[in-house]
Amino acid sequence: MSSLEGLLERSASGGRLSFDEGVRLYREADLHALGAAAHARRLQLHPGNTVTYVIDTTINYTNVCNVHCTFCAFFRPEHHREGYTMSHDRVLERVKFAADQGATQIMIQGGVNPELGLAWFEELFARVGKEFPQVDIHSLSVSEVIGIANIEQMSTEEVLRRLKAAGMRSLPGAGAEILVERVRKRISARKVKPEVWLGVMREAQLLGMPTTATMMFGSIETPEERIEHMQVLRELQDETGGFTAFIPWYYVPFKTPLRGSEATGLEYLRVLAVSRLFLDNFAHLQASWLTPGLKLGQLALFYGCDDMGGTILEEQVVHDAGSTNEATRRDLERLITGAGFTPVIRDTYWNLRDDVALATA
Numbered sequence: 121m122s123s124l125e126g127l128l129e130r131s132a133s134g135g136r137l138s139f140d141e142g143v144r145l146y147r148e149a150d151l152h153a154l155g156a157a158a159h160a161r162r163l164q165l166h167p168g169n170t171v172t173y174v175i176d177t178t179i180n181y182t183n184v185c186n187v188h189c190t191f192c193a194f195f196r197p198e199h200h201r202e203g204y205t206m207s208h209d210r211v212l213e214r215v216k217f218a219a220d221q222g223a224t225q226i227m228i229q230g231g232v233n234p235e236l237g238l239a240w241f242e243e244l245f246a247r248v249g250k251e252f253p254q255v256d257i258h259s260l261s262v263s264e265v266i267g268i269a270n271i272e273q274m275s276t277e278e279v280l281r282r283l284k285a286a287g288m289r290s291l292p293g294a295g296a297e298i299l300v301e302r303v304r305k306r307i308s309a310r311k312v313k314p315e316v317w318l319g320v321m322r323e324a325q326l327l328g329m330p331t332t333a334t335m336m337f338g339s340i341e342t343p344e345e346r347i348e349h350m351q352v353l354r355e356l357q358d359e360t361g362g363f364t365a366f367i368p369w370y371y372v373p374f375k376t377p378l379r380g381s382e383a384t385g386l387e388y389l390r391v392l393a394v395s396r397l398f399l400d401n402f403a404h405l406q407a408s409w410l411t412p413g414l415k416l417g418q419l420a421l422f423y424g425c426d427d428m429g430g431t432i433l434e435e436q437v438v439h440d441a442g443s444t445n446e447a448t449r450r451d452l453e454r455l456i457t458g459a460g461f462t463p464v465i466r467d468t469y470w471n472l473r474d475d476v477a478l479a480t481a
């Protein structure tokens with residue numbers, strides 16, 4: 121059996137870890153040694169001194185949802201007096217607000233609203249594409265795609281094909297939580313099973329839509345289940361190569377039906393470092409500052425992350441759960457510079473956008 125040092129050395133140079141080896145590193149390795157190995161791997165994948173970020177916004181177009189996840193404080197059931205759905209004009213206003221600030225990525229995401237069929241999204245995306253051709257529509261989630269497929273009695277592949285034709289160029293990795301059936305049953309019983317989530321992702325990737333992968337941790341899952349989540353993502357990535365980045369983030373338990381205690385900063389860094397080492401076939405690891413905050417987001421750059429995520433101008437879902445973190449472009453650039461790196465703006469597909477000026481330039 122390899123020593124911990126041997127596992128760290130192998131994975132720091134891109135060697136594959138088995139499930140048991142991933143669990144062992146997670147449970148037993150010293151945090152600083154894990155961070156050093158993850159940082160070495162990040163520098164091997166992305167030599168040089170740059171850290172990327174994207175100027176983006178999240179427009180939460182509806183909070184009506186029939187999925188009722190226990191970790192979610194954002195949704196309202198159908199016919200609730202606090203339920204809302206934005207008009208297309210209202211969404212377009214918010215896109216304009218973001219585009220005026222240089223946004224290149226628009227994430228239109230919301231609840232699974234049984235009133236909104238495919239035509240509603242096709243019309244919206246076509247308008248966004250026509251009026252703001254400079255932005256990429258990186259929108260919806262597997263849950264919303266399945267919701268539309270159910271309304272239309274259509275396959276998810278056909279829904280994705282139609283959404284793509286309407287201008288939705290990529291699919292965010294939201295809604296995966298932990299891709300382990302025991303966890304799904306406990307925290308989001310109405311959500312689709314892990315293999316269905318993976319199946320819709322596969323369909324999107326085979327249609328040529330890049331996707332990201334997320335992991336919402338810190339609810340009821342064990343370290344073994346976190347590695348299991350990474351393992352099924354790694355297997356799909358071996359098959360399709362369709363994930364651009366992995367984005368682990370921890371849930372905020374303050375205003376949600378599922379109560380618990382928030383993950384600690386050290387736990388966050390451990391998850392990042394193990395992710396960077398275990399997901400040997402993922403190009404990018406993103407620091408998700410939205411729940412751990414900007415200062416920990418900065419530290420994440422030494423635990424395997426090469427990307428600071430986005431400005432997420434108007435996000436509501438995580439804020440409704442109790443997060444108070446916000447970031448301007450200037451904030452993100454200062455954090456990156458302060459850590460000794462050079463900030464570079466990218467788009468959804470990791471093309472570097474030197475046509476968009478840095479806020480601190």
Ligand code: SF4
Pocket residue numbers: 185186187188189192193194195230231232263308
């Ligand atoms: S997390 Fe998404 S799918 Fe779950 S209840 Fe909230 S809005 Fe609905």
